[in-house]
Amino acid sequence: MTALPPVLVIDDEVRSVEALERILEDDFDVKKATSAREAEAILADEAIQVVLCDQRMPDISGVDFLKGVRERWPDVVRMIISGYTDAEDIIQGINEAGIYQYVTKPWQPDSLTLTLKNASRLYKLQRENELLAVELRMSSTRAERVVATRRADLREHYAGDDGIVREKSSPMNDVCDRMRRVAPFDVSVMITGESGTGKELIARALHYKSLRWNKPFVVENCAALPDELLESELFxxxxGAFTGAVEDHIGLFQRADGGTVFLDEIGEVSPRLQAKLLRVLQEGEIRPVGGQKTRTINVRVIAATNRDLEAEVQAGRFREDLYYRLAPVTIHLPPLRERLLDIPPIARALIDKAQKQLGKCVKGLSPEAVACLKAYPWPGNVRELQNEIQHALIMGPQGGVIGAEHLSRRVQQAAAGPSPSKLDFAGVDLSLAGLEGTLRERIESVEAQILKESLIRHRWNKSRAAKELGLSRVGLRAKLERYGLEKIEALPLEPAKKRA
Known part of the structure; x- marks a missing residue:
């Protein structure tokens, strides 16, 4: 049975609304409102085609209300009904609110019904016209050709060096070798590692090296949405399944049919959704929220987490059967602090990318800057490094070399050594805990760290460093000679090279 066109009738007089409903209910799905606020709530929740609004209402005029409707819901056909035939009101309604029809009281039932039918037909024609315009801009054949070309480009990108920037002796070589071995086999894969280590990059490489490379690859961050929305997005x-569900929505599993679904932060999924995911993996079936029928799908699932899921299973927070379905093969990504050799090529690749985004060019990184980057522990891994490179590029000179002084303070301090200001709750300086020797030797070690950090920030400008530290230039020079601190000339590094 075809659904009746939904129309919204607005009038502050209840009897008028009920009279209109009796006339229109055989041909339309009539929604009623007696105030502007009630009408806006209905428009927000329902897919209304036509609004029939009384002109004279206590809180707002019909024309003013429909002006707002035009801005927020421009596709809705707007009509005014009034017992007053003021020419200025009619002109204002047409010009400002885009009124389709001005209906005068007393209205004739047959005439009003016909007018609303024409308005509903206009709404449908507008929607069809929009769809036709889209089809004219991109025919299905052309769209398929564009998508196929982009997928082929992505497959080529991941073919040579797996899309992972690294040095020849990088710890990531073992990871990439494992990924290449797993990719052709149609099994689920669990990728583990700290946040920002590049788990999604490995997932994409797995997809584009698999037999599903020419099918969709879709991504969902399971920690980014509450349970109800995540269930709707996936399935x-x-x-009408819930408030705001004004039309059918196709989930990611159905959109990715034949391809790969990447579920990031899988450890954040609730027990209820874990059960639904298990059915997908076991039976290859999904059922939309509010639906009665199941749909068969064919997808490969790649999951990622920064948690210890085995410990979560032992604690009863993650289903054991789902874990073994998701993790027949696991790939662990090392943190960036364990990939010191990879930091220079990754930094150069990030500079190349940031230069295109920001429209600013530099020659490269100085050895001092690279030393600072290697000394910093990078708790946020590659994602944090990317932010740091953007900061340095903005602060650095146009066409020049990014030096250590252009890096953020926390990265500069890492190159100088542990900060002597970090105390634990007991008042014990944690950064001094590993120092050995006499009291004088330990104090000298801390003093050398402070001198080095200040010189790096001031680009080895001794006058500025001396002023900051409250020393004379002669006194600073004596301390530098005493501690063997000499300036390293800032030279640009070679351009980034991809690993073949």
Whole structure:
């Protein structure tokens, strides 16, 4: 049975609304409102085609209300009904609110019904016209050709060096070798590692090296949405399944049919959704929220987490059967602090990318800057390094070399050594805990760290460093000679090279 066109009738007089409903209910799905606020709530929740609004209402005029409707819901056909035939009101309604029809009281039932039918037909024609315009801009054949070309480009990108920037002796070589071995086999893969280590990059490489490379690859961050929205995003929903579900929605599993679904932060999924995911993996079936029928799908699932899921299973927070379905093969990514050799090529690749985004060019990184980057522990891994490179590029000179002085303070301090200001709750300086020797030797070690950090920040400008530290230039020079601190000339590094 075809659904009736939904129309919204607005009038502050309840009897008028009920009279209109009796006339229109055989041909339309009539929604009623007696105030502007009530009408806006209905428009937000329902897919209304036509609004029939009274002109004279206590809180707002019909024309003013429909002006707002035009801005927020421009596709809705707007009509005014009034017992007053003021020419200025009619002109204002047409010009400002885009009124389709001005209906005068008393209205004739047959005439009003016909007018609303024409308005509903206009709404449908507008929607069809939009769809036709889209089809004219991109025919299905052309769209398929564009998508195929982009997928082929991505496959080529991941073919040579797996899309992972690294040195020849990088710890990532073992990771990439394991990834290449797993990719052709149609099994689920669990990728583990700290946040920002590049788990999604490995997932994409797995997809584009698999037999599903020419099918969709879709991504969902399971920690980014509450349970109800995540369930809708993954499995889809039917119209009316919940408040705001004004139309059917296709979920990611159905969109990725034939391809790969990447579920990031899988450890954040609730027990209820874990059960639904298990059915997908076991039976290859999904059922949209609010739907009665199941749909068969064919997808490969790649999951990622920064948690210890085995410990979560032991604690009863993650289903054991789902874990073994998701992790027949696991790939662990090392943190960036364990990939010191990879930091220079990654930094150069990030500079190349940031230069295109920001429209600013530099020659490269100085050896001092590289030393600072290697000394910093990078708790946020590659994602944090990317932010740091953007900061340095913005602060650095146009066409010049990014030096250590252009890096953020925390990275500069890492190159100088542990900060002597970090105390634990007991008042014990944690950064001094590993120092050995007499009291004088330990104090000298801390003093050398402070001198080095200040010189790096001031680009080895001794006058500025001396002023900051409250020393004379002669006194600073004596301390530098005493501690063997000499300036390293800032030279640009070679351009980034991809690993073949």
């Amino acid at each position: 889809g929903h039917k119209r």
